[in-house]
Each structure stands twice: as structure tokens, then as C-alpha cells.
Amino acid sequence: MAFLVHDARDLARRPRTVAGIERARASKRLWRVDLLQAGLVTSIAIAIALFLADGGGTRFATPGAAITSLGIIAGLVATDLVLVMLLLAARVPLIERAVGHDASMGLHGKLGKPVMYLLVAHGVLLLAGYALSDGIDLVAEAVSIWSLPDLPLAILGFALFALVVVSSLVAVRRKLRYESWHLIHLLVYGAVLAALPHQFSVGGLFAEGTWQRWYWMAITIGTLAAVVAFRFVAPIALSLRHRLVVAGIDRVDHDVVSIRMRGVDLDKLGATGGQFFIWRFLAPGQWWQAHPYSLSAHPRGNELRITVRALGTGSADLMGIRPGTRVMLEGPYGIFSEASRSRRRIALVAAGIGVTPIRSLLESASFRPGEATVVLRTPAANDGWLLDEIKAIARSRGATVITVPGPRGTTGWLTDSAAREGLSLAALVPELDDTDVYVCGPRGWSDAVIVDALSSGLKPEQIHHERFDW
Numbered sequence: 001m002a003f004l005v006h007d008a009r010d011l012a013r014r015p016r017t018v019a020g021i022e023r024a025r026a027s028k029r030l031w032r033v034d035l036l037q038a039g040l041v042t043s044i045a046i047a048i049a050l051f052l053a054d055g056g057g058t059r060f061a062t063p064g065a066a067i068t069s070l071g072i073i074a075g076l077v078a079t080d081l082v083l084v085m086l087l088l089a090a091r092v093p094l095i096e097r098a099v100g101h102d103a104s105m106g107l108h109g110k111l112g113k114p115v116m117y118l119l120v121a122h123g124v125l126l127l128a129g130y131a132l133s134d135g136i137d138l139v140a141e142a143v144s145i146w147s148l149p150d151l152p153l154a155i156l157g158f159a160l161f162a163l164v165v166v167s168s169l170v171a172v173r174r175k176l177r178y179e180s181w182h183l184i185h186l187l188v189y190g191a192v193l194a195a196l197p198h199q200f201s202v203g204g205l206f207a208e209g210t211w212q213r214w215y216w217m218a219i220t221i222g223t224l225a226a227v228v229a230f231r232f233v234a235p236i237a238l239s240l241r242h243r244l245v246v247a248g249i250d251r252v253d254h255d256v257v258s259i260r261m262r263g264v265d266l267d268k269l270g271a272t273g274g275q276f277f278i279w280r281f282l283a284p285g286q287w288w289q290a291h292p293y294s295l296s297a298h299p300r301g302n303e304l305r306i307t308v309r310a311l312g313t314g315s316a317d318l319m320g321i322r323p324g325t326r327v328m329l330e331g332p333y334g335i336f337s338e339a340s341r342s343r344r345r346i347a348l349v350a351a352g353i354g355v356t357p358i359r360s361l362l363e364s365a366s367f368r369p370g371e372a373t374v375v376l377r378t379p380a381a382n383d384g385w386l387l388d389e390i391k392a393i394a395r396s397r398g399a400t401v402i403t404v405p406g407p408r409g410t411t412g413w414l415t416d417s418a419a420r421e422g423l424s425l426a427a428l429v430p431e432l433d434d435t436d437v438y439v440c441g442p443r444g445w446s447d448a449v450i451v452d453a454l455s456s457g458l459k460p461e462q463i464h465h466e467r468f469d470w
């Protein structure tokens, strides 16, 4: 037998014809996503409009003027997008709740290279445009504009931005420790500040008294204020308010522990199963690093719990964390939770340590007996992290647990024997077309589950996944 059904499969299913709450919640969230996307496009349009409203439309008469105008537009759009990138990474609650941390950081990452190309275009086009208009060669023009106010500082800003983008290229990033990469990434704030003065001192677009100047100052200050508020002040305020300490540690395996933490007013966090926090354990040698871990239990009273696998130095240190250690937290983040529900039924699919948010989501998700299926890829039958807890919750809530035990398959997300038997998500999960599928596990494995779900005809809005890598 390629898979094992643990319980509840035969529970009588009380029909529920309308999945009104789930659909209404999904459409509200998707409406917010549309609004944010519209905001992004509008901000680019306004950046271009600033130039056109300053008579930019008339500055295309000669080749030199046209190239200069394109250079100015490239700079305006690039700067606008840098601010968008900062907002996407600022953990603004509105963005986090609408698109989730994964998707906002995904877009943040995707914008890096195009913005760098726009910044290069800005510099090259302006140099060429000025040279053509002045009737001198590029080198002479470069020497002459070097003396423009704040230009050397702007070039330093570009160099810092380029360093951040290069350090984020997959091939380079893989070679860096997370903390080193993160430190380099912080240079982006220096890049923004260094590039700021030349925007106001070179050219007349942002001259004193113009509405363009006020608008540009407002979006720049607003973005930097959001970063300071949500990335720095909010976590400190949250940690001071909730006074979290390690209450106990339960060993799950030789390299996996569950860490229970207690604090004050934790219900006010509004956290729910499937979400994650960024945790900083204030122990010697650990206080300087913060790591994301999902809740492995739905928050109860004043207790939060995570389950950590030792995958590197930071997580290995947590294996020996002592009760009483103070903990700083940032969050809750993510929409790998009820917030993403769009259908009546739910399927929770996990492998490895990806079981943690699945375990807490099983506790917090709303479903009736018979409407939830948990599918776990485990090393052996009845062997899997948190499996006993999951079976107990499933029994009490009327969910079905299916384990697919065995070594990794050569292709797909199932074992080779399960694949030979023709198993698929649709074969394991009843009424899959009316189901939200939540997937968490190693990247390649999760991708294979998602491909299976899509090929079974599920819509993208029904598939939700959490990635543990960066």
C-alpha cells in the first residue's frame, strides 16, 4: 500500500452548499491586491506626469533634448520603483495582509534588476543627451557634469544599489551567509539617502515652490517613515509590550525541538495558525540574528509555540536554548492561513519541517467534520515530526490524515511506488475542485505538488504555499 489513511475518511459529511464566507473573504483580499497593483501603476504614471506637467512634452524637439528627456523619465521611474521596493520590504500591515510576505518579497526581488537597468539608462542617456546638446564628446561632458551639485554622492548611491542587486543574484546569494547578505542589503538605505540630494539640486523639476517638489518629498519621507515605523519601531514596541520568554523546550527528534514561549496579552497579536514571526532569542551568541519560524500550534492564551529543525548555525543553537531566555518578535506575518481561504474544503499537504504551519493551520482553520484532509510525506508509516499531534487534532475535528511513507521519489512529490499506483492529489483528496490546497515543504517538492494541483484543474487562487528558503 503506497499510502495510509489514519482516520475520519468515512465520517458522514454534512453538506454545506454555500461557501459564502470563504469566497467573500477571498474576493475582499483579491480586491485589495487589485488596489495595490493599481497604486503601483499609478505611482509610475505620476512619476512620468511630473515631468510632462513641467513642460516635458515640448522637450523632444532635438535629438539631444529627446535623449535627455528619456534619461530624466528613466530616473524618475527608477526612483519611484526603489521606493516601491522599500515599501514591499517594510512589512506594512496593509501589504502583508493582502499579498502576504512571500509574494511581496518576491516582487521586491524581481524589481531589483529592472530598476538597476533604469538607473544605468538614466546616467547614460543624460550624459549622451547633454553631450549632443553641448556639441562636445562624452568624456568632456562627463568631466563637465562631475562638478554638478551632489552628483558624486548620487554616483555613490548607484554603486551601493548595484552592490545590493549583485549580492541578491541567485549565484552570489547562495555563497553568502544569510546574515552577510542581509548586512549588504541594508546598504540600500544609504543608496536612497545618497541619491536624494541631486534629485532636488540638479535640474528645475523639483525647484522650490513647485508641487512636484512637495509630491516627491512626501513619497520619499512617507516611505522612509514606513520603514522606520514597521521594521524598527514596531518590533521593539511589540517585544516590550508582550514580554515573551522561553517557557519550555520539548525534544521532537535529535535535530528538532518545539519551543514554548509565554508572554503578556498575546491574544492582542491577532496571530493565527499557519502564520510566522521573525524571532530574536536574546541569548549570548544569538541576540544579533533573527530568524523566521512558523507557529506550530494555534496561539492559546498567553502561549506561542514554534518547532525548529537544525538546518544551520542559528537554528542549531536553538536546540540548547534555555527556559527564561527573553525573545523579541516581529509579526505575525503571512497569509498561509484562513486569510487565503476561497473554498469550503481544505487540504493541508506537507513534507519534512514544512509540517509546522500545517499543524497549526489544522487547529485554526474553519471546516466541518469530513471537509479537511491532511497529506503528509513521511519517511516511514507512523513516523513523522508532530504526526501524533496531527492525528489527535484530526480525530477531534473530524479531519482525515493520509501519510505517504517512503523514500523520496525520482520524480514528482510522491514515492515511486505511489506514482506507479497512479496516485495523485486528486486521488487522495476528495472533491479537490472545491478545496483550498495549502502546501509547505522543500522547494522542489512543493513545486511538484503545485504542478499536480494545477493539472487537476485547480485555480491558482486555491493553491497556497509557504517557502522556508530565501
Ligand SMILES: Cc1cc2nc3c(=O)[nH]c(=O)nc-3n(C[C@H](O)[C@H](O)[C@H](O)COP(=O)(O)OP(=O)(O)OC[C@H]3O[C@@H](n4cnc5c(N)ncnc54)[C@H](O)[C@@H]3O)c2cc1C
Binding pocket: 177, 178, 179, 276, 290, 291, 292, 293, 294, 295, 306, 307, 308, 309, 310, 311, 312, 313, 314, 315, 316, 353, 356, 357, 466, 467, 468, 469, 470
Ligand atoms: C516564512 C518562513 C517560515 C519558516 N518556518 C520554519 C519552521 O517553522 N521551522 C523551521 O525549522 N524552519 C523554518 N523556516 C526556516 C528557518 O528560518 C531557517 O532554517 C533558519 O533561519 C536557518 O537559519 P540558520 O542560521 O540555522 O542557518 P543558515 O546557515 O544561516 O541558513 C540556512 C538556510 O536557512 C535560510 N535562512 C537563514 N536565515 C534566514 C532568515 N532570516 N530568513 C529566511 N531564511 C533564512 C536560508 O535559506 C539558508 O540557506 C522558515 C523560513 C521561512 C522563510
